[in-house]
Amino acid sequence: MKRLLLAIALSLTTTLAHGGQAAIEGVRSWAGPDHTRVVFDLSSPVEHRLFTLQEPARVVVDIRDAQLSDASTGALTEGGILNNVRSAPRNGDDLRVVFDLARKVDPKSFIVPPNEEYGHRLVVDLEKPRDKSQPVKTAPDKAGELVIAIDAGHGGEDPGAIGPRGTHEKDIVLEVARKLEGIIDKRDDMRALLIRDGDYYLGLHERRRKAHQAGADMFVSLHADAFRDNQVRGSSVFVLSADGASSEMAQILAENENASDRIAGVSLADREKDVRSVLVDLSRRATIESSAGLARSVLGELGDTGRVHSENVERAGFAVLKSLDMPSVLVELAFISNPVEERRLRTDDYQWQLARAIRRGVADFAKDRMSTLKIASGQAHREYTVERGDTLSGIARRHRVSVARLREINELQGSTIRVGRTLRIP
Numbered sequence: 001m002k003r004l005l006l007a008i009a010l011s012l013t014t015t016l017a018h019g020g021q022a023a024i025e026g027v028r029s030w031a032g033p034d035h036t037r038v039v040f041d042l043s044s045p046v047e048h049r050l051f052t053l054q055e056p057a058r059v060v061v062d063i064r065d066a067q068l069s070d071a072s073t074g075a076l077t078e079g080g081i082l083n084n085v086r087s088a089p090r091n092g093d094d095l096r097v098v099f100d101l102a103r104k105v106d107p108k109s110f111i112v113p114p115n116e117e118y119g120h121r122l123v124v125d126l127e128k129p130r131d132k133s134q135p136v137k138t139a140p141d142k143a144g145e146l147v148i149a150i151d152a153g154h155g156g157e158d159p160g161a162i163g164p165r166g167t168h169e170k171d172i173v174l175e176v177a178r179k180l181e182g183i184i185d186k187r188d189d190m191r192a193l194l195i196r197d198g199d200y201y202l203g204l205h206e207r208r209r210k211a212h213q214a215g216a217d218m219f220v221s222l223h224a225d226a227f228r229d230n231q232v233r234g235s236s237v238f239v240l241s242a243d244g245a246s247s248e249m250a251q252i253l254a255e256n257e258n259a260s261d262r263i264a265g266v267s268l269a270d271r272e273k274d275v276r277s278v279l280v281d282l283s284r285r286a287t288i289e290s291s292a293g294l295a296r297s298v299l300g301e302l303g304d305t306g307r308v309h310s311e312n313v314e315r316a317g318f319a320v321l322k323s324l325d326m327p328s329v330l331v332e333l334a335f336i337s338n339p340v341e342e343r344r345l346r347t348d349d350y351q352w353q354l355a356r357a358i359r360r361g362v363a364d365f366a367k368d369r370m371s372t373l374k375i376a377s378g379q380a381h382r383e384y385t386v387e388r389g390d391t392l393s394g395i396a397r398r399h400r401v402s403v404a405r406l407r408e409i410n411e412l413q414g415s416t417i418r419v420g421r422t423l424r425i426p
């Protein structure tokens with residue numbers, strides 16, 4: 001994506017906000033493939049109203065009793081759907097902000113309370129409308145090809161951990177994710193799916209949704225660790241635990257990683273979806289066990305590239321791993337808070353080593369598990385027992401396969417099928 005920076009076209013005023021008036025102290029934007037996020041930093045919470053206008057497409061945000069502070073210069077990322085942002089005072093004390101857009105969007109806005117990183121914020125998400133007429137995308141994988149979802153943690157507003165030299169976790173993990181994508185795609189039996197491919201934030205729920213939608217067979221979330229003691233080092237691999245963390249360190253790390261949505265600002269609606277999905281999770285011990293197998297395989301390979309923090313697979317309640325019905329792991333690539341490891345993490349060479357180690361771990365795990373995985377994810381030979389009233393075309397339609405394929409795989413002639421016969425479904 002083009003990363004040109006546009007000077008923001010807000011007309012700056014030099015008067016100070018009067019007592020009680022909220023000041024907008026900064027503005028940032030992040031462009032992802034499906035949405036652009038604009039964040040206003042506020043001196044205090046505001047009331048606002050949002051509406052859209054068409055031809056040309058615009059989103060208007062009226063903010064009550066607010067003013068731009070003269071320090072509120074910002075930069076907008078070009079690319080995405082945002083062409084320009086304008087503003088003008090309105091009704092005396094209010095402020096109107098107009099987003100000029102390249103096309104129609106579904107806008108969403110919400111106020112985010114202060115956290116460790118930022119103060120009060122007004123977040124405006126400009127989302128590409130979801131085409132409801134479009135059928136759910138099924139994985140276009142070749143026969144027997146495994147889809148590996150690679151999730152680069154953090155992004156956009158949320159830098160993740162920051163090393164002593166100012167290295168951002170979000171940048172390192174994206175580099176490793178892209179390298180891993182490259183070497184996975186070179187194999188015939190696997191295809192990579194990059195969950196995040198740029199500097200923008202995706203909610204933890206959204207990351208899992210993307211993997212599901214693409215019919216992923218495995219989910220690998222990439223992170224780099226941080227700890228208050230800057231001598232702590234080594235990579236580790238985590239799986240979801242339904243019963244709490246396996247160590248105090250694991251607990252602290254899970255809390256840090258789970259804070260992502262809070263730091264980047266995720267709407268309440270998205271968080272509620274998460275709460276619901278947690279309830280589904282608790283029955284997924286089988287997935288947790290297969291995840292542990294994948295984790296051991298990846299951890300073993302990482303051990304060959306350098307020190308591992310723990311010889312064992314760790315367990316904790318990582319939100320991004322919840323309700324995934326595929327083997328899912330979270331890899332902490334060394335400690336970015338350790339000056340020596342931070343330096344290594346910045347090098348291309350070490351990033352390649354890490355990517356190769358993860359690829360080997362994934363491939364080793366997949367080798368034995370290939371057929372089982374395909375059955376578990378419902379993508380390969382399922383079975384169906386013919387019942388009275390069934391027709392071949394009906395069965396084919398329900399299972400989204402062609403009649404010809406169904407005939408072929410079951411060596412059927414003609415169009416009559418016997419009740420009680422078990423058919424293989426491709």
Ligand SMILES: [Zn+2]
Nearest residue numbers: 153160223224
């Ligand atoms: Zn992280």
